Amino acid sequence: MPRKPAPRAVPPVPDDIRVPPDFGARVVDWQRLHGRHDLPWQNTRDPYRIWLSEIMLQQTQVSTVIEYFQRFVSQLPTVQALAAAPADQVMALWAGLGYYSRARNLHRCAMQVVSAHGGEFPSDPAVLATLPGIGRSTAAAIAAFSAGVRSPILDGNVKRVFARFFGMHGHPGERAVETRMWQLAEAALPAPGPRQAEDMIAYTQGLMDLGATVCSRGKPTCLMDAGACPLSADCVARRDGLTATLPTPKPRAAIPERSTVMLLVRREREVLLRLRPDSGVWGGLWSLPEMPVDTVPFDAEAAEEAALDYARAFGRPARATMTGELTHVFTHFRLLIRAIRVDVSTDPGSLMVQDSAAEAAQRWLSLDDLDALGTPAPVRRLLEDQARGGLF
């Protein structure tokens, strides 16, 4: 049986972290007045129910979890019953919740609690986190709710509250941001004291409730009513008008890359430009003629051959040379532009007959007149580079 390693110990909190000394107390007081108190897994210290609810709540909303939770505990009321249940029954009770590895880990965890811990859940978060399906945050939540242990949680709700309250930029999924948030979570815990167990239960639940209700993603209540949030008075996001932009969203997935070959058809000191259709990229701008790239990987020699062929429409081509490449980034894709220079000489005999519409969409331009036409920025750069290189 592969053993799950215990998570690294929390690094010391750096000196530059400043948390108001009454942060925890404000969350605790708010929770007692305005938080949720009647969820089916509250008002108990039964670690089995607390653990089960935390696993169900990992990727699923409270409103969805409630009925699954009720059905689950009525059929399997104890960790011993769960450990002894057939996998089919466990999976059937989970069906519809999604993320089914959670159910398999749940079952394995119950068996380990019975076999390795005498059927009693540990109360030490570091030990809890060695069990399948229990990570650092879930371990802390179980320890806090079942035994009043002073240990920080950091789930999606808490990350949102922290990002706003402390004005932290950067996606919370980034390592550096998450590390800092764990340090903040450690520093923000209510002070240890005689009421620690009750406070930790209220504090842990309070952070979750605050993130789920007041400090929500879409329409945080403080935008309408600052008094609704116990942290609004010194919330950095609120002070700086960043409530709607924090936390920083996940960076968009890598955008696809396309490629094209542009032709620098040169005739003496002029280059051939082409008017792009009104719709699409660079609509209505004057750009260079493009050749479809159909060789993957790109084959420079073949492209030069094709360029010679292509340029016969504009004169007698002498030679074609790869002459540069650049990448242009759009919002939704990157365009790799390769440029091939084709020198042509005027030869009326070789000119193909063109209709007037095609004629109107192309023109020869001296590089000195570049300012006269609207040209896409990368094309402009390409032409200027050519001019600087003395090629025109």
Added chain:
DNA sequence: AACCCGGGGGA
């Protein structure tokens, strides 16, 4: 249609 979510497993 994009974005969200804790932990595990594979790169």
Added chain:
DNA sequence: TCCCCAGGGTT
């Protein structure tokens, strides 16, 4: 050690 995935729900 880092990145990516899952799968149902919300926005």
